Amino acid sequence: MYLEKINSPEDIKQYTAQDRKKLAEEMRQAIIQRVSVHGGHLGPDLGFVEASIALHTVFNSPEDKIVFDVSHQCYPHKMLTGRSQAYLSPEHYDDVSGYTNPDESEHDFFNVGHTSTSLSLASGLAKARDLKGTHENIIAVIGDGSMSGGEALEGLDTIGEMGTNLIIVFNDNNQSIAEVHGGMYKQFAKLRETHGQYPHNLFRAMGLDYRFVEHGNDTEELIRVFREVKDIDHPIVIHVVTRKGLGYKPAEENKEKWHSCRGFNIATGEKIGKGPNPYFDTTASYLLHRMKWDHRLAAIAAATPSNFGFTPDKRKEAGNQYIDVGIAEEQAAAMASGMAKNGVHPVFATSATFLQRAYDQISQDVCINNNPVTFLVTWAGFEAMNDVTHLGIFDIPMLTSIPNLIYLAPTSVAEYRAILDWSINQKEHPVAIRVPLPMFTDSDSPVQSSYDRLNQSLVTHSGKDIAILGVGNMYHVARKAAAHLKDKGLDVTIINPLFLSGLDTQLLTQLMDSHRLVVTLEDGVLDGGFGEKVAAFYGPTTMRVMNFGLKKEFRDRYDRQELAQENHLTEEQIASDVWDAFCQLK
Amino acid sequence: MYLEKINSPEDIKQYTAQDRKKLAEEMRQAIIQRVSVHGGHLGPDLGFVEASIALHTVFNSPEDKIVFDVSHQCYPHKMLTGRSQAYLSPEHYDDVSGYTNPDESEHDFFNVGHTSTSLSLASGLAKARDLKGTHENIIAVIGDGSMSGGEALEGLDTIGEMGTNLIIVFNDNNQSIAEVHGGMYKQFAKLRETHGQYPHNLFRAMGLDYRFVEHGNDTEELIRVFREVKDIDHPIVIHVVTRKGLGYKPAEENKEKWHSCRGFNIATGEKIGKGPNPYFDTTASYLLHRMKWDHRLAAIAAATPSNFGFTPDKRKEAGNQYIDVGIAEEQAAAMASGMAKNGVHPVFATSATFLQRAYDQISQDVCINNNPVTFLVTWAGFEAMNDVTHLGIFDIPMLTSIPNLIYLAPTSVAEYRAILDWSINQKEHPVAIRVPLPMFTDSDSPVQSSYDRLNQSLVTHSGKDIAILGVGNMYHVARKAAAHLKDKGLDVTIINPLFLSGLDTQLLTQLMDSHRLVVTLEDGVLDGGFGEKVAAFYGPTTMRVMNFGLKKEFRDRYDRQELAQENHLTEEQIASDVWDAFCQLK
Known part of the structure; x- marks a missing residue:
């Protein structure tokens, strides 16, 4: 056994190739085992085992500083930097x-969870150095x-002008969360086909030096290359071709399905289901049904089609009325404005936390122009995601200070x-809809035939005081708190x-x-x-x-019930x- | 005279080359004349006269749809689309x-003023088509x-995957507001040197077709090329080399100075000064003085060094402690976080309206990591810029809902x-400072020796009720309103x-x-x-x-005094x- 004895990267520096091979195998099994029980990201970590061993063999972390993008591929890195127990026990x-977490280890430099930030963060580390x-x-x-x-592309551009050491490991597995989209990916494919010789190379076009590594899951090849570029005096991109999900057959075969999960049966490959989401189901069925007769309707995803409830089959059903722009929320929002201006109604769905990445585009490209775009804001509220980098608790301040935008929270x-239908039919306003969490499906709030009368709240029970x-x-908590008061x-x-x-x-x-006290509840x-x-x-x-x-x-990773109690948000406390x-009023 | 007879692009379609040459000369003179009196953008418009004539000769606006980036180069377009009087009388x-403005003309599709949006907006128009x-x-x-x-780079990537008509006119004058920065610009220079043959081509690397036009101020050459690509069945980039400021000698020679202005003497080239800005002067002198002994201090600009009060000379003085990342606010904010993490204090200055472009980076890259970055938020408040695309009135909601960020408004x-000094010396918090407008320089608010005690307001006069x-x-209005109440x-x-x-x-x-009424004033x-x-x-x-x-x-373009009155913000109204x-309380 290797892994359980590793307390720091120093422990693997003298390993032989044979040791590393066995270590990789152990790490891979530990990842599969842990994710099967605990849930987490699987494919990204399985693909990056060898590269992590090679990085920590060659470089001297934490003096040498490794920054991970999104950082959902950092499990192998954590195993090698004193945290192996968290993957074994x-x-x-x-x-x-x-995700990487400076509170856990000096080998982690940033809390990261949003995409495309590593180059910019690393450029700052390098400039400070x-x-x-x-x-x-x-x-x-x-x-x-x-x-x-x-943000990543801006980072490349800045780094392309820097004249000092910065090593970009470009982990190319030809897969985003879903399939990759965008012109650059056609060209990455050609780089792979030509062993890095294809001339139309994004990195060189940004002024960067470049090296191609065909076998990105070959630890020894990676070590050779990393040794050669260590202490290099200028920025360089090491284009490493890896296989997402390597070592777990189902994950190799269905990369999207095994990007992340809540747990699974290793033997059968059966995943623990995410549980039904009636809102996503409603979105998918509404849009797909309507697309059949309404060719002026389009769904835009920024790499997360799940926010529409769009499985691969449903994406195929939507045909060219579905667009995935890649992890590019700015493009998604602005493209939506362009579509609306030219007579097609676009629906852009993403989680509240990722919508933050398009703040200026929502304001400038969409709302100043008052173009009728529908935004579906998913996973909003503290009962949604609880990683510090994925909180859905800032959407109301962000969206409600932007003029022209109508923000609705159905119950x-x-x-x-009804609101989705109204939003797509109207042409007057950009509209954002706060998609409720899946556990809140029924309320007594009456459905309206139209929401044209803006800002009209619904009194679902008339009382006094x-x-x-x-x-x-x-709203559901409001009803229960009202029952207690009753x-x-x-x-x-x-x-409502x-x-x-x-x-x-x-x-x-x-x-x-007839009232003396007004109480507001928000999550x-x-x-x-x-x-x-x-x-x-x-x-x-x-x-x-x-x-x-x-x-x-x-x-970070709060207990939802505890957080509610701390903030006096339970029905009893309210x-x-x-x-x-x-x-006291009396 | 040609220009005054042009009511729509139809009027120039039958022009001869000779007609077009004379028209261009008239347009150029009209631009110089108008900007000399009225102010506005000069260099970008002078450089784009011929391309605008060529575009409107070949394409059929508004059926064919032209989207301008930033749109500060749209004066020639406006002249040719029924608005010549606005440049003649x-x-x-x-x-x-x-800027382009759909309320003015059917030839304008978007209100645009922020940078890098045209590709995304155009991709939406194309997809809807x-x-x-x-x-x-x-x-x-x-x-x-x-x-x-x-946003532009995300747009290129999406367009690189589209299989239908979209024509990108890349107007290359090798100049941003200040000089260009970033690795891509080294490669654009090589494309110019090699007449477009250099292999490391950003556009081809994004999967796009590409054509090089060396003489971007030659109307006839442009017309030939535009005719050839009109109705093309796939996206293409036309790389057009133009000369910013062409036709006005001082503007050709000093591109940064003549990017925009408030008016000038045509004969002498003497610009109407912007008036002193004691805050920018303070920033520049504080930073430059400190940089001499503090090598762990850096200034980061996103293409607008003026927000530091940094003239070209002062940028030189700052040396490698000054970084311009180009028009890339996301990169600027995230890079700042990286620098702070590695022991250097970064100061990123930009206007309130452009800071919007880095909302997610401020939140995720900087504030979740609680890294000590100083943001200087300039031109905040309704008395700052009054173009609808450049409003400085959203900074308080945007920044004050982000945890960990300390936002201070000195008077x-x-x-x-004192606050700038405190912010750079402390290591506990990311700090944003709302730089006051230049007309508000003195107040009776006492300067503190430290601002470590967070949220401590200053009572500058104790009264009652x-x-x-x-x-x-x-705060200045508060004092005056208080005097009226006195x-x-x-x-x-x-x-304060x-x-x-x-x-x-x-x-x-x-x-x-001892008080019964609390009044808050904000701009x-x-x-x-x-x-x-x-x-x-x-x-x-x-x-x-x-x-x-x-x-x-x-x-849009409101009268500041009128807006204040409408919102009851004058001292008398308050x-x-x-x-x-x-x-009524009594």
Whole structure:
């Protein structure tokens, strides 16, 4: 056994080729075993075992600094940098995150989870090194899928002008999360076919030196090349061809399916299902049905078609009305604006956290031009993803400060479907829809025939004294908190605000007749959120307002229930806090 | 005279080469004349006269659709599409904006002002055309400076996969606003030297067809090439070499100086000065002085060194401690994080409107990692730029919802300098500083020896009943409004909140002892802004709160004073509104 004895990269420096081969095999088995139980990324890590061994054999981390893009391929690196137990002992599986994490190890330099950032981050490490006058190697590891993101391309351009050491390991497995898309990938294929000789080379076109390594899963070949470029005096790209999923047959054969998972049966290759998502199912069935008769409708993905509920079969069904632009949210948003301007209605779906990458394009390309684009904002709310790099809690402040954009938070499948239909039929506004989380499917909020009357909230129960506005997913909590208050004899008004980008000022004014306390619930940060707008509306009046939501902070891998409790967001806490506040009013 | 008779592109289709030559001369003179009086962009438009004539001779706008990047080179296009009077008659100079504008003409497709968007927008027009089954040409015009932006590079990649008509006119004058930076520009130079034969070609590396046009200011050569590619069945890049500023000697000789201006004396080449900016002067002198002894300090520009007050001489003085990454704000922010991680303090300065382009990088690359980067946010507030594409009114919502980021709004040169110094010396936080507008230089807000105690607001006058919090530039208005209220016998408390990313809850709580109304003033949108946070804080209490700020809307070329009045932001209006509200409290 090798792996369990490795406490730092020093421990493998003297390994023989035979040792490394056995180590790789152990690491691969550990990855498969751990992911099968714990879930995580599989294909990217299986493909990068040999390269990680080679990097840590040749370079002296942490003095030499390795930056991983997205960093979902960092498991082998973690195994070799003092964290092997987290991949060998089930009781330690939770000791490490799924991404590089400076809190875990001095060998990790950044918390990373979004794509296409490694080149820019590494360029900063290198520039600082040069200003300080030290001489360590800076290495950026980037997968081919990540290369389609603008930040990576900007990084290449800057690095192409730098005259000092920076080694880019371009991990080319000809696969993004789904299949790769974009003109550069045609040319990468030709580079592979010609052993790196094809002249139309993105890296050389950016002014970079370049080297091709055909066998990117051959540790010894990689070591030879890394030794040759170590301490190089200028930037260079090492184009390494690897096989995503190598060593686990099902993952080699179906790269998209095995990019990541929640666990699986190693013997049968049966994955633990993600559970149904009625919202994604609704999106897919609505769009595919409509596309059959409406050729002026298009679905745009930025490498994550799952946000449409689009399996490979469904993408095929959508035909040329489906476009995947690669990991390029800026392009997706701006392209959508262009399509809308030329008479086609585009729907761009991505998770709240990745939509952040298109903030300026939403504002400038889409909203200043007021073009009718539909954005589907998935995985919003603290009960969605809980990695610090993938939080869905900033969408409300981000989107509701942009003029012209209508942001709606439905509360049920029926309401979601009606709003999606309305958004695609209208031509007046860019619209973003906060797709509810899959556990919240039914509500008593009535479906409207039209949402043309902007900012119209829905009063689903008329009470008195207290009104609770529950945003989207939190509408369900509002109802339950109201039930608790009912037990105490309070008949509170329940409101589904629906529109987050503006207030129903008429309703809010009316509430002043028979209410003294307005309560808002949202599952994102309070700062810049919906509740603050309500508080500001009532600021000059005697109405009391309480905003429930999240404290502004970055939290990693939190327990959802604990976080809710810390922020007083459980139905019981809300009812109790509201009751206390109301009693003080008397 | 040709120009005054041109009402649409149809009018020039039958022109002879001789006619076109004379037309170009007239257009060039009109541009020089208008910009000398009215101000605007000079170099980019002078360089694109011939290409605009050629485009409108060959293509049938608006059926064929031309999209301009940044669109500051669109004056010749506007002249040829029914708007020549706006370039000939001083009384009509204000009829048109400085950018393409669909409200002006059916020949303009987008309001554009940020860089690197044309390829993405055009890809959407083209995709929509294909879905609809029409056959018009889609043309994107993009300058070489714009090519360094990630959105443009993402666009190239998507277009490289498209199999239908899209014509990219790459306007290469080897100049951004300042000099070009980045590896791609070394290779563009080689393409120019080799008449397009150099193999390391960014466009071909993205899978695109390519053609080189050496004489980009030769209308006839351009017409020949455009005719050959008209109705082409796949995307192609036409690499057109032009001369920025052609036809006005000073502009040819100093391209950076004559990129844009506020007016000038044609005969002497003397520009109307921009007026002093004591904040930029302070930044430049502070940084340059410190860089002499502090080699762990760096200044990062994204193509706009003016935000540091860095003239070419000063950039030279900063030496390798100054980096211009090109028009690549994402790269700038992420590179800054990398530098901070490796022990160098980076200062990235850009205008509020362009900082939007790095939202995700600020959040993910910098703030999740909590790396000590200083952002200088220039031209924030509605009294800064007033083009709809360049508004500085969204920075507070954007930045104050991001955890870990400290956002400070100083009110005077002395306070700004102290905060800049503090930010560079500390290692705990990413910090953004809202650089005041140049007309607000002095305030009575005391300079602190440290700003380590976060969120500490400054009470500059203690009164009672009413407290006014004036954010940054608006602190000056707060003082004046307070003076008006003093005239009515009210001694109001005046507060410089200073920190926008958090509240001084201790102070706000204390205010409840002797105040009944808290007033906030800010010069950005109210939605998600500072005032709403104050209103939310007092929501559950009896304190009344009034928020003054801007309604959430996109306004173009507004009169600043009128906009202030519409939003009740003049000192008199504020004093009057507050007085009225206070009287009602009694």
